Amino acid sequence: MSGAGSRRSHVIDIRPLTQSPPFARLWVGTLLGGLGAQLTLTAVMLHMFALTHDTFAVSMIAVAGLVPMVVAGLYGGMLADHFDRRTVALVAASIGWSATVALATLAWTGLVNEWWLYGLSIVNSAASTVASATKAAMTPKLVGTHLIPAAAALTGITTGVMVMAGPALGGLLVAAFGYPITYTIDAVLTLSLFLGLATLPRLTPEGETNRPGLRSIVDGLAFLKVAPNIRMQFVLDVIAMTFGQPIALFPALGVVLLGGGEVTSGILMAAIAVGVLASSLFSGRIGTVRRQGVGIARAIQAFGLATGLFGLVLFAASMGWSADDVDAAHPDVPLIVLACLCLALTGAADNISAIFRQTMLQAAVPDAVRGRLQGIFMVVVAGGPRIGALFTGTLAGIALWFPPLAGGVVIVVLVGVILRLATRFRAYDAENPVP
Template structure:
């Protein structure tokens, strides 16, 4: 492990691995373009249908294909050249965006095209993401896995901060066709990053693609208690700490400010991700990564609970009663601080989880485990949205407050008995 002690992010993966640097920059620009399209598609769907339900169905309709793509793509990454798998998936995703642009320019786009092409793009992105994560240790070496994970947090923070805002501005100023076209152009940078990589076949014995290969990946997971535990803890965090579904209502009925407030709340999470990555210099030197995951998730629960307290204060009028035209600025500021803390703590947990997954899992099965990880990442927030929706019927502040407390308590109970996970040492990574 690195002995680096500075607070700022460790950029050695970029300076010591030109291949990783090109891939990182291509992922950043391509991902930014992807966020433009995601935002544009949601706005386009609402413009065509006038239905919030139709917009929400974009994410729901893509869930099963995303799960299948994660599992299938991980299997392919453990058999074929990972560069070729990621490049093929990127081409498919890019083609879907090209089709969106063409349909928009010709005026032939409708809601069914938006659904179909969004699903295709989401599935392709899942395959490409799982494959790129599986190849990271080969590109940077095991000593730089943690700094590479922190750098990937930087890309995620920038994409989520800037992408939706830019997407909304571009749609408002130039309409949908040009917005989709900009994504088509930005994604070309991802091709450059992938095409210039060396061949990256998986190390060790590979298996023929098929259901047996996928089942063998789950079979390995049965023998990997530390990886299972980090998946479980992440699901707990996402199930009880996912307040994003509340944001539209908060801007209208509780904090005021309407859609602007909802957008600011969303951006606050990304700010936390970005800042925590920027100052991750000491985070990446932590050896007890299992304990680090648990403590980071408990801190995430605390921040989520604080967000719930802020909403409770707004509901009881601690600083006055807001309306859509007259937002409650003090409470919005406090809510943004709490949400930034959720983004920061979740990102710290993600750095530890990615490092453990990439260092402890053998290369020959890493693609399949990354695929399962993508399923966890995709499924957890959707379960959380359902829990939030149910509890919000009591009051809008109940889901984050109760959820934050639940996260802290459940993780504490699990950690008490997970002695092997607590003792995990990054110098001797064991799955």
């Protein structure tokens, strides 16, 4: 399972930061800019509720941005495969930053309303999708093929920090200083991303590229027909996200099953991010794994197993095995701790799967189509959890514990069957990457 030059330490491999100063600057800029984006996302949701007092209006922020996000992922990937990727990312980041500045200006002047929040959030989300897909397509040139797994693990660090610290910090800033200052802080933090992007070398795609247009997008999608390994990882990710996304249950769990109200809901969400962060910090040996197709499948099965265990914890809570009466003031602490452990495992397993998937995508896909495939990857990542929310919301009417328990079983069994049948995916070798 080990390749040449593999590291023996389990601690995260930081060589991409020490050996590639351009990647290091981009990583720091992405971390700070992403943290600012989480501040704004949290502030926008709180701001929308303050204006409308309607949770449906808050949920529509994500729904309204789905189609623009899909379009941006496909279109942005096409641009990244034709133009200098540094320029594409800079333009996308500039558009997103302008939307944040507009939010801050409207908040300072008192002219903000729900339609401005919807519109500027959509612009911000679409721009972020283009920038993220383009930055991911840059990675192999910045760090070299041998350090792609380590770079993917470092991306997990940024994700964990953003998801864990961003919402909490955003809520505190809004409560302490208000919306204008919170939006302004995001605008300042995002400037660090410009520094990381502006100092990059010119990064033009290698090989024959298509002129921007519908044909280029179609050709990118058509590449999946001759890329069974990439296609299979997309399928497995959709399975995981469809049947293993219990986040929609969190508000109800804090009220009717585990107790503790909104505090419990926030703790459950943070537990996932803790798992992501921990698995990245101890990802040093991931780069030595050659059978990355098997690694993806096993990580997703572990994700399904942890999701199923989370469902069992909720079942225990429904039976009153730990506490008879729970409410916002009386949480069931032992079961909340067990639930958090299960969710931390889901976050860790999902992150390990993501490291393998991103490594395969960046190493096996030719540079000339890598931007478009990263755009499709962003669409899968964005769309899967929304399908999962529908699955969870539909089955939650049976019982709150049923969606994660049933979903976890489906993931473990279905992924096992697919891995058994997908011989090429099972045989994928990181030392001879074939899409």
